[in-house]
Amino acid sequence: MSEREKLKQTDQLIRGWLSDVRQTVIADLHDPLSVSEKTSRKDLVTNIDKANEKRLVAAIRAFDPQAKILGEEGSGDHVTDMKGHVWIIDPLDGTLNFVKQRDNFAMMISLYIDGVGVLGYIMDVMRNIIYGGGPKLGVFANERRLESPPNISLRDGLLGVSGPMLVHDKYHLQAIDAASSGVRIIGSAGIEFIQVLTGKQNGYISHLMPWDFAAGKILAEQLELCVTKVDGTPVDMLSSNDVLVSTKDTHKDIVNMIR
Amino acid sequence: MSEREKLKQTDQLIRGWLSDVRQTVIADLHDPLSVSEKTSRKDLVTNIDKANEKRLVAAIRAFDPQAKILGEEGSGDHVTDMKGHVWIIDPLDGTLNFVKQRDNFAMMISLYIDGVGVLGYIMDVMRNIIYGGGPKLGVFANERRLESPPNISLRDGLLGVSGPMLVHDKYHLQAIDAASSGVRIIGSAGIEFIQVLTGKQNGYISHLMPWDFAAGKILAEQLELCVTKVDGTPVDMLSSNDVLVSTKDTHKDIVNMIR
Structure with missing residues (x-):
């Protein structure tokens, strides 16, 4: 299999992880949340942030056991350099919006190899669109390829x-x-x-x-x-x-x- | 027909006007725009604002010929008091977003009778949701009735x-x-x-x-x-x-x- 074909498989795998985690977020969307303050009352973490991160970390560990994982909620590794495979994840970005609006929040995953960005994914959870790809694949919003936006001032x-x-x-x-x-x-x-x-x-x-x-x-x-x-x-x-x-x-x- | 039944008919009529105008906005969404500055380069008007207003004014005139119409782009009347039937319309709200994003803009219509609000409508054009109703009808997001939001501080x-x-x-x-x-x-x-x-x-x-x-x-x-x-x-x-x-x-x- 070519490197590009392998990356395409990984791309599909990551999109699947995000879609799976999204399903549980949506299913539990109107359940009571357990909310804690981190650095201030405007910097929150919920049980959903933590549960999402655990699921994503488990998926990455099974797929790429030698990799290091840097995650917002700390269930990954203590990462001190970008050598080798480094996965960086945000299991719920925009937690304040999630808590107050149940809208306008994201999940993000990326893979860097020796400091070079290889694959990146941002899921708009409520609109159910995954923006993802990388230098070898291009960038897709679900199945639609994105062109570079106009270079406006x-x-x-x-x-x-x-x-x-x-x-x-x-x-x-x-x-x-x-x-x-x-x-x-x-x-x-x-x-x-x-x-x-x-x-x-x-x-x-x-x-x-x-x-x-x-x-x-x-x-x-x-x-x-x-x-x-x-x-x-x-x-x-x-x-x-x-x-x-x-x-x-x-x-x-x-x-x-x-x- | 009871007053409430008449209002429900008018409600359906207004929702139909908005949906009809929306169809042409969406059909022409990626056509070149004719954009002019009003008070500044951040206060814009387009050919779409003007075309929408003309269509909404024509619909209102046909339905309620004695009414006064206050519209953003001036194709209504010069309204100096709120006596009788006054329709207030914004044919394209968030014109800067419309021009720069083709997203996050609205159309709005309301009917006041002797200064009292009777019917109001806000359409989120890109999400295709009309929030509308009034004191006699309640408020609906398309077919879904909205409850009062929590009274948070x-x-x-x-x-x-x-x-x-x-x-x-x-x-x-x-x-x-x-x-x-x-x-x-x-x-x-x-x-x-x-x-x-x-x-x-x-x-x-x-x-x-x-x-x-x-x-x-x-x-x-x-x-x-x-x-x-x-x-x-x-x-x-x-x-x-x-x-x-x-x-x-x-x-x-x-x-x-x-x-």
């Missing part, structure tokens, strides 16, 4: 932002807002990445952990989008970063404004 | 806001943001009202014209939500207002914070 697009960063005017974000066509706040990094992948927003800026951007970075770069720190330097895959994902022209516009 | 919910009002900290909106569970920015008053009607947000604050809030006000009040100016005083149906729609408890929390 900051001025011509809508920019996704973090609410706290906008309020605190970090990186002159209020001036960047004024220079754009407007800002939007969704509250889920996964859904924001989807907006950029599909050309509905020309960018997104937020303070993110590796599991928030690992999958989106692979998909975005495959679609000729830029993913860096807000100052234009490379992101660190093992720590938090202020991340900018955007079209190339918007990237130039924003990096010029904050320097 | 500011602290426990997500608040929809206007981006410019947040950045300029109008009404201490940054402190209100901090006191809530978080803010969201969608960019369409119609879609924001839907979020509040369905309990996905506990409120929404923005500077709105009558066609932005006339339909939502009828539906919100029917679901035991409050619709006032941000300072708690009644809205003026014939001019712009800084509007707050929210649960009762969130309304108290916000009005107390801004006084």
Whole structure:
């Protein structure tokens, strides 16, 4: 079997994991949640986050037992470098939306090999669409292949932002807002990445952990989008970063404004 | 025929108008748009806004020839009071989203008789859901009856806001943001009202014209939500207002914070 054929099989397998986990999320959607605060009352974790992560970790362990797994809720490994196979998972991204809205949340999985992004997946759970693929496969929204979105400038697009960063005017974000066509706040990094992948927003800026951007970075770069720190330097895959994902022209516009 | 039966007939008629107009919007969705700026480059109007309004005005004129019509794009009447039958329409709400995203936009219609809200409709065009009804009919999302959302406090919910009002900290909106569970920015008053009607947000604050809030006000009040100016005083149906729609408890929390 060629490497590409193997990747296509893995792609189908991962989409299956996400669909299976989604089924239980949807089946239990209106059950009472067990909600705990992590760093603050706006940073939550639920029994569903934890259950999803356990199922995804188990699926990855069975499929790729030598790999390291970096997961938001800690049921993976303590990962200190990107050597070999590293799976990065966010079992429920946008937990506050999940708790308050039962909408606008995502699940994400990615596979890096020796630091290189190989496969990335973002599932919009309520719309039941998996955006996924990688450099060898292209990017697909379920069965539909995505083309690179138009390379629009900051001025011509809508920019996704973090609410706290906008309020605190970090990186002159209020001036960047004024220079754009407007800002939007969704509250889920996964859904924001989807907006950029599909050309509905020309960018997104937020303070993110590796599991928030690992999958989106692979998909975005495959679609000729830029993913860096807000100052234009490379992101660190093992720590938090202020991340900018955007079209190339918007990237130039924003990096010029904050320097 | 009873008054309620007549209203149910009118309800079905209005839902039909919206569905008919939606069909042409969807059919032409990827055609080139003719876009003009109104007050600024962030305040747009397209050929679709204008065509939708003409069709809705024609339908209303045929059905209720004596009525006055207040429409965003000016093909209605110059309305100076709320006496008699007044129809208020927004043929395409969230035009910037429509232009940039082809998503997250709405159409709205309402009927006021002698200043009293009788029927209101908000259509989420891309999701093909009409939220509509009134005091005599209840509120339905297509065929599904909506119950009043839980009366949650500011602290426990997500608040929809206007981006410019947040950045300029109008009404201490940054402190209100901090006191809530978080803010969201969608960019369409119609879609924001839907979020509040369905309990996905506990409120929404923005500077709105009558066609932005006339339909939502009828539906919100029917679901035991409050619709006032941000300072708690009644809205003026014939001019712009800084509007707050929210649960009762969130309304108290916000009005107390801004006084």
